Amino acid sequence: PKYGDELSDDIDYYPEEYLNRLMHDGTNGVWIYTRFSDLMTSDIIKEYGKGCEPRIQKLNRVIDKCARYGIGVYVFAIEPVALVPSIMDKYPELWGGDAMTSEGMGKTFCASSELGKRFCYEMGKKLVTQCPGLRGVIYLTNGERCTSCASLLYNCTCPRCKKLSLAERLSVAVEALRSGIRDTKPEC
DSSP, X not given: OTTSOTTSSSOOSSOHXXXXXXXXXXXXXXXXXXXXHHHOOOSSSTTTTTTOHHHHHXXXXXXXXXXXXXXXXXXXXXXXXXBOHHHHTTXXXXXXXXXXXXXXXXXXXXXXXXXXXXXXXXXXXXXXXXXTTOOEEEEOOSSSSOOBGGGOSSOOOOTTTTTSOHHHHHHHHHHHXXXXXXXXXXXX
């Protein structure tokens, strides 16, 4: 869908004819955009994943259908997303630096914090456990919107990350996101 969440409706965006054409054109992978907050529940950020079961079910149906055509499905996510004001006050141990979010001033997600590492691990593990046929994950940890402390290009105000270089902050975020996936499904 154009600018939409394809896991949130009942539309089949991958009809047989389309997948057959993709296969014959040499396509071997597609990516589906999603957000952790919509796709999975969290033991750490309790607001995440309300009503997520239909999204997981649809993602698994798409994975299975695409696999019949030799096409792998990759989840694309801009994570870990910055904490918006409506939830950030509940999780101060996840705070990084000051950041502009979709709801106004918020905080970057600190993947260097112990709770931040646990959250990223949890999300990676749940994703590949709930969607075992998933071919892989594409994370955009810095770029399109404010995410982790790696989003703070020039003035990192996070008490844990301010002494780290941008490359080190990016590495921390990527490794935190990869950890649960690699421990659960190393080939992903």
